[in-house]
Amino acid sequence: MTDLVRMTGIDKRFPGVHALKNVSFDLAAGEVHALMGENGAGKSTLMKILSGIYPRDGGEILVNGREAELDGPRAAQDLGIGIIHQELSLMNDLTVAQNIFIGREPRLRFGRLDETALNAQAVEIFKSMNLKLAPKTVVGDLTIARQQMVEIAKALSYRSRVLIMDEPTAALNDAEIAELFTIIRRLKADGVGIIYISHKMDELKQIADRVTVMRDGAYVGTVGAAETPVSSIISMMVGREVTNEAAEIPDLSQADTLLEVRGLNRGREIRDVSFSVRKGEILGFAGLMGAGRTEVARAIFGADPRDSGEIRVHGKPCAISQPSDAVKAGIGYLSEDRKHFGLATGMDVRTNIALASLDRFSGSFGVLKEEDMRRTAQDYIGKLDIRTPSDRQEVRLLSGGNQQKVVIAKWLYRDCDILIFDEPTRGIDVGAKSEIHKLLKNLAKEGRAVIVISSELPEVMRLSHRIAVMCEGRLTGILPGGEQTSQEDIMHLATLRAPSMQPEGYQQ
Incomplete structure (x- = not known):
């Protein structure tokens, strides 16, 4: 070569x-x-x-x-040389062809845009990729996968x-x-x-x-x-051997139920979803993209309104209409998009850890107690092994795994009994992933109720004591975790449009 x-x-x-x-x-x-x-x-x-x-x-x-x-x-x-970044840089209001040739558009007399030539050149690139895509399609109407193809076409337009x-x-x-x-x-x-x-x-x-x-x-x-x-x-x-141990399935039949969701509905996204999570349990949520897993988490946390349904915390009905209500009830939510919804990336580690608990750090006239914030940050940096030069380091400069640990520290300091992790290891390397898995298992052992939403079936199977499977907004079944369940069992329920019978002896 x-x-x-x-x-x-x-x-x-x-x-x-x-x-x-x-x-x-x-x-x-x-x-x-x-x-x-x-x-x-x-x-x-x-x-x-x-x-x-x-x-x-x-x-x-x-x-x-x-x-x-x-x-x-x-x-x-x-x-x-062309580069396609993880975070796509397309302009959603422009067409596919306009995005590909932005700043290099063919022109007619008097500088007018030659749309015919523009679209024809885009079609030629698509032909070389054997890609069926209309050049006049608005990029914002495309799926993420198709937008990725447009990024590739854009790179190839430079003869990369x-x-x-x-x-x-x-x-x-x-x-x-x-x-x-x-x-x-x-x-x-x-x-x-x-x-x-x-x-x-x-x-x-x-x-x-x-x-x-x-x-x-x-x-x-x-x-x-x-x-x-x-x-x-x-x-x-x-530089070391990484082990991925299967989840140990403890006997939680006598454990208190910390979270119970009954008949949750929101349009076509969530349809009559009911389940519970006990103290010390990790409940995994599996399903194909668009199944409604994230929508359920956001509805529980109050980030999105629900049409109907009841949420009970520690056995009592809990009125949650906004995230602050959920936080007061002891529920923490780690979004799949940690940079937009979990972190203030331009702020330092110390401030990010304190963000969900600023009321605890407020002194006279609303002035923050910086020394208390410093001690708290140092404590969690040590506990979670957050690799940062100092608690004053801007979060945006940390690796993905360490950013995720900062979000976890924020909710641990808030002392949430119920923690919802949405795609906790997305974009995180294999070593940091192993550390996050160990951390989630330890949170359950401490007596917290943990919900893990993941698109990676091996991750769900490795972590979960039980696995809730969704398809098209419905909860189609709850399976036992560990070696009792196969990927085929999960995929069967993930493509099943109506709820199935629950495995004998398992409760929602």
Whole structure:
């Protein structure tokens, strides 16, 4: 294979941080080269250097065998390097074609936009991808998966021969992932080199040719994807063996019921959902995208209004019409979108941990007790092993796993008895994921009621004492956790449009 990219001895420093230390990486034409590592390993920094976003402090970059000076994103684009970020950068009110060629639109006389040529050029790109997509479609009307295809088309419009994909499947379901992988294989066949960043280990065997692992800003090694066990790649990433023990199923028949939901309804999103969670229990919620799991959590927390239904906390009816009511009742909700709904990313760790309990830190004339906030933050930084230089570090600068721990600390200090975790490990590397799993199990052992919503069936099965399965807004069944339930059992209920009989001896 011909080298499209060769990076050697790459070094990068930020104030107080040696982000990259003598890192090497190469990409051949027509291959998918996965770049793996825990959050904070340096993957994104390396790719930002390759895409011209950051300048390098040392090392050499060759593109198509020639030394490249990547002094900005446009220089990288001119060399055929395109990057597709995890957070899409499309403009929802513009059409597909307008998004692809924004700032480079074909023009008629007097500067008028040539819509016909614009749409024709977009169609040509779609043909090369074997993608059926109308160029006049407004981007905001597309699914996330289709928007991802538009981002790929936009990168290809620059005649990109190198595509960097950062967590491209994070928000996709299985069918959409299969469609994306078909596009990737077609690009490979055309000689495009793809750098693939993902935390989903099961994807490596399906799509990658080689895997390069980074740890703590340094190069660890490169291995073949087909012949290397996933366990070996994980060990390279974390520098230790990661175990994923199945959930121990305790006898909770005599435990108090902390949360009970009866007949919850909200339009077509939630239809007559009832369940309960006991003290010390982890109740997992499984289902396909759009099944209504997040909608149930938001209705319980008061983030969305409900049409009908009763919520009981500690056996008593609880009037919850807004999140503050839920917080007062001892319910904490960790949203699947932690950056928008769980954190104030521009604020420091100390403030974020205190956010749900500012009333406890208010002194005379509303002045915050900074020393109390500092002690509290230091306490939870130690308890949860939050890796941060100090409690004054801005949360946006922390890795995904440590950001999630900050959100958990916020609700633990609030002393919530009922904790709802929506996609708790999305976008988190395998090492941090193991730590979050251990933390959730410990919260249950402490006597809290824990609800975990996850799109990853192995995660739900590994964590849950019971598994509630939803389909099209309905709760179609509750299964036992652990080894008593298979993925096939869950998928059967996840595609069942009417509620089924509950397993004998199991209660809602």
